[in-house]
Amino acid sequence: xxxxxxxxxxxxxxxxxxxxVREVRQKVGDERAVVISVMSxxxxxxxxxxxxxxxxxxxxxxVSSKQKKDKSFYGSDLVLELPxxxxxxxxxxFAAGAVKTLTATGVLTDIAFGIDINDFSLVEKLxxxxxxxxxxxxxxxxxxxxLSEGSSFPSASAFATINAINANIELKEAFADTDPESISExxxxxxxxxxxxxxxxxxxxxxxxxxxxxxxxxxxxRGEDYSxxxxxxxxxxxxxxxxxxxxxxxxxxxxxxxxxxxxxxxDHSLAVMLEDLSFKRYRLPSYKEYCRDILDRISAMxxxxxxxYAYMGDELASYLKNKVNSKxxxxxxxxxxxxxxxxxxxxxxxxxxxxxSSLLIGRKRDMAGPDIKPLYIRVLGFNNDGRYCLxxxxxxxxxxxxxxxxxxKTCSExxxxxxxxxxxxxxxxxxxxxxxLNYEWEEMPIIIK
Numbered sequence: 001x002x003x004x005x006x007x008x009x010x011x012x013x014x015x016x017x018x019x020x021v022r023e024v025r026q027k028v029g030d031e032r033a034v035v036i037s038v039m040s041x042x043x044x045x046x047x048x049x050x051x052x053x054x055x056x057x058x059x060x061x062x063v064s065s066k067q068k069k070d071k072s073f074y075g076s077d078l079v080l081e082l083p084x085x086x087x088x089x090x091x092x093x094f095a096a097g098a099v100k101t102l103t104a105t106g107v108l109t110d111i112a113f114g115i116d117i118n119d120f121s122l123v124e125k126l127x128x129x130x131x132x133x134x135x136x137x138x139x140x141x142x143x144x145x146x147l148s149e150g151s152s153f154p155s156a157s158a159f160a161t162i163n164a165i166n167a168n169i170e171l172k173e174a175f176a177d178t179d180p181e182s183i184s185e186x187x188x189x190x191x192x193x194x195x196x197x198x199x200x201x202x203x204x205x206x207x208x209x210x211x212x213x214x215x216x217x218x219x220x221x222r223g224e225d226y227s228x229x230x231x232x233x234x235x236x237x238x239x240x241x242x243x244x245x246x247x248x249x250x251x252x253x254x255x256x257x258x259x260x261x262x263x264x265x266x267d268h269s270l271a272v273m274l275e276d277l278s279f280k281r282y283r284l285p286s287y288k289e290y291c292r293d294i295l296d297r298i299s300a301m302x303x304x305x306x307x308x309y310a311y312m313g314d315e316l317a318s319y320l321k322n323k324v325n326s327k328x329x330x331x332x333x334x335x336x337x338x339x340x341x342x343x344x345x346x347x348x349x350x351x352x353x354x355x356x357s358s359l360l361i362g363r364k365r366d367m368a369g370p371d372i373k374p375l376y377i378r379v380l381g382f383n384n385d386g387r388y389c390l391x392x393x394x395x396x397x398x399x400x401x402x403x404x405x406x407x408x409k410t411c412s413e414x415x416x417x418x419x420x421x422x423x424x425x426x427x428x429x430x431x432x433x434x435x436x437l438n439y440e441w442e443e444m445p446i447i448i449k
Contacts (some may be wrong), residue, residue: 002033003104003389005111006327007074007095007198009040009048009087009237013075013269015232016222022074023219024112025068027165034389036108037388038101039075039380040087040231041422041428043361045094048335049285049429054081056276058380062448068385075268079446080105081378085367085419088354093370095197098109099376103205103214107389112160112217113198122178123186126161127141127199129171139164150345158187186388191221235264244284251284255339255421269271285432287335294356295333298324310368311355316347336367341384361424367417375415378402378422381446402433 003013004024010017021035039061048058063075065438086097101195102108115123139160146156148157161216162180172285175183186192195218206213222234243260250256254277261270276282298306298320306317323342339349358368377399383391393401400411425441 001107002028002030002109003105003107004028004033004035005099005108005214006035006037007082007098007102007111007113007194008037008061009044009050010037010057010061011040011044011237012052012240012265012273013057013238014235014237014265016076016236017061018074018266019222019234020219021076021114024110024217026109026114027075027217027219033110033383034078034385035076036078036080036102036386036389038080038082038098039085041081042425043084043088043357045087045089045091045350047088047350047355047357048287049357051244052273052276052283053429053433053435054380054426055446056272056282059446060266060272061446062381062383062386062446065358068383076357076386078382078389079380081380081422083374083376083378083418084361084363084425085372085418086374088357088363088425089368089369090350091193091197092200092356093368093372094404095194096201096370097372097374099198099201099205099247101377101399104374104377104398105389105393106398107392109213110215110217111198111202112219114191114221115195115218116189116221117182117186118220119182119186123192123195123218124199125174125178126183126186126201127196130196131389132168132171132198133161134166136164136168138167147346152345152348154188154193155345158184159186166224168260229266230250231306233263235448242263248286253279279350282430282433282435285384285429287432289375290432291333291335292336293360295324297359298356299407306359308354308364309361310358310365311351312359313365316355319344319347320352357425357428360428363421374399374401375418376400376411378409378447382449383448403445 006020008017012343025033025035034057038055040050042049044050049192058079061075062079063077080101082098082101086094089097099111102111102296114129115420117123133290142160143156146159147153151159162183165175184194199216202214202216231239238263243264244251244257247256257277258270279285301315303321306312306321339353343354348370375398379401390401400415405423411419423440427437430437430439
């Protein structure tokens, strides 16, 4: 049995996500192949609360056995939650946590992800030679120099990488047929950055598991660019979120959302969202309250206190403190204006958002970084094929498989500490979605038959 892993956020589930699943199923050539999605929970990699609750997003991507057989649409058979420690993290930690979670199932044979450049081999080559590049004196010197000048990390890393390659004879030969601008593009495009990080982690896994390596499938992204706000059949999740908030006064109107989003995301995905909103299971967040909560927390703490939290180092704590005390007001509490006001070349919006969400959740510095590893596998939903996969996992998974929050009660204190951040994050997101406190204790995995 082929088991394909996909790393996702499904915020929301788009035609592009469905396209990825369809393409990789065809590449694998196994109609019985099972697709496992590991999905961000309440807080996304961008560092802000997800648009929809995780169980709603899981339901939107799960495919029923009947629909899967009839090929009426493509989706996942099993959905796992990526713990907060990895979902709200830089690309390297996000990718490492996701790949480690998938491989810990003990059943994974393949992994697939989208990419936004045409030269797949370039990303593979960058991942292959990453250690030689990063450990060179040229790379570390130039990276520090560019960062001190105010360059963003992606720009500084691309510049340092190109110069490190040119300074090493073997590396220069390996990349002889590669245009430096192509390297720079690959290390700046969001999907290519993640692809690079996935490949690094998969390469590490395959070196240690040569008898059962993971097969990699890179699928060229279709339609609009990740950051594009254009609405089309293959609109990005970012563009769909922007479309939802185009007219904030209509955010709670189910009829308005149905009209605006029809055709721009899968019908079944849109139907799940509209049904949940109709029954008032949650409301779409405005994010204004989220920004205000961050402002209040930063205002109440000193820079030294702020520095205890994840991603608040490198003078970010002092920068945020000064910014909050001098320039922010009610008009800048919209998430778009907030990010525009706060972001600099040195401090990207993602870095700031991840630090601020960690502050709200109470995530300290020791719960972030490359040394943190997944400690459990949390199940969000499954269909009949996913159920069978879970039965196999019960015998070969390398980590505890968690179905309900009560399962954590018998786990180690280390596991409970990691899980506690997930629970707190769910309550924080739930606040902005107008969901009951501790609603997760009532949630069961989604089962699609």
